[in-house]
Amino acid sequence: MHHSGTWPDSTGSPRPKNATSSGSCDWQSPRCAGHSNPTASTSAPTSARSPAPAWSATSTCTSSRAGRAIPTSSPCSAKPKSSANTSKAPTTASPPPSAGRTAPCAAVVKAVVFDLDNTLVNFTKFKSVSVEAAIQAMIDAGLDMTPEQARQRIFQIYDTRGIEYQEVFDDFLRDVLGYVDYRILANGIIAYRRAREGVLVSYPHVNMALLKLARMGLRLAVVSDAPRLQAWMRLVQLGVDGFFDAVVTFDDTGRRKPAPEPFQKALELLGITAAECVMVGDWAERDIVGAREIGMHTVFARYGDAFGTKHSGADFEIDDVLELIPVIERLNRA
Template identity: 30%
Template sequence: MIKAVIFDLDGTLLDRDASVQKFIEDQYTRLIECLGHIPKEKYISRFIKLDCRGYVWKDKVYQEMVDEFKIRELSWEMLLQDYFTEFYKCCIPFPNLISTLESLKAHSIRLGMITNGKGQFQMNNIRALGIEQYFEAILISEWEGMKKPNPEIFRKALRHLDLAPNESLYVGDHPENDIKAAKNVGMVGVWKNDFQWKQVEADFMIEDLNELLLIIQEINR
């Protein structure tokens, strides 16, 4: 019997690709007096490539950008701080995010979240999406002192909810950090399809968040 859904954040609830695109366009526009010598599309595309969909931390990205584009009036530290303080304003949810959370809660499904990343940065993004109040447990790797795929962070979330692994379903977009890690703990693994990965060994695959309730009802029948 599935009693809870625990979610990943980036690439699962937050459309990170779209949010990054919006942010880096916004950053260029706001700081154009210092960045105007760089063609806009070149600045945007280079950031996105160096970022590697979030798997390279931004200190490295901005150090490379400052050096490569010969940015003189802004240090990489200033650009990094701008990322920290402004990114949340550009957060874009995946379709049906709020309606899915509402529907799950209406069916007495409890909700949790496990996300890798910087604590306050991720919490700002969660609040920007307007979803903090739906979750009984939110675990962010920096604040927990461990990150996915460490099984203990999954077990800690389950302890918060006072549930056994087989009573919970984990939804994420990464085949190793999310799906394999959750399944290794004994949870049902639901992969949110991402074009970057092929042949993910998940229990279920979804294209849209609104498919989750049907999966739970199917399991609980």
């Protein structure tokens, strides 16, 4: 596993793109505390909004989420990147819509929808470090195999059962021992959870960007292929759950991106149209393709790209989540 992407100046302008993507993988979430099948609402609580000063040709409003008052202020203005680097220089022309999708019509952007893993949280690093910690703890508890052998077996199970599979260490021990040694299992689970606490963090500037977007009066949502409980646990641990008006997970539609249902569910909960919404994600073949097909504006989070994607097919690309602010400003000026 590897994590690619760079961290340029956070005030740089985004780059429009108009090609297609490549790469495939399914990174979502590991075993975590609790195995219940929660039935909590897919929508986070939303408080009343009050009018705020206009910042562009269209009016916005302040918002208060989960009892957290969010004052109104002007959005940040991003500076264009240096023209010396022509490969990253912004262009003024919008890319033509891809075949078979509905082109977004002119409309004020009213909401932003985020993917979760590798867009808000560095899931690739979190997953790798946590599994390594669990493997070492199980070996220290008496498991007789090398770390590399254990790693291969564990990820074979993830490949078969899904990266969110909650019984991965149980199956692993049955596979290598013929039974579950609960002492070894307990050591692995505890080590995994301890490592997770230390490495499950948001990308730089995520909190700042969410705050700025909320101050602009935008409604915010998450669309994730993760199970409901795991998605909410990550949002809560990151301390950003209060920003979101809606959280749509695999449990809510039974479909994974790029199927239209998860995106449509988010639009329904937000009460907006596709042309009024921006989708931000790191996985071109799921986040970008699915959102473009139903007419949403698309932003590729290159900072979270784990596949070395050359052509995302997104309307814009960003190397830092704060670059999303001038994207919204540009769309609202168009």
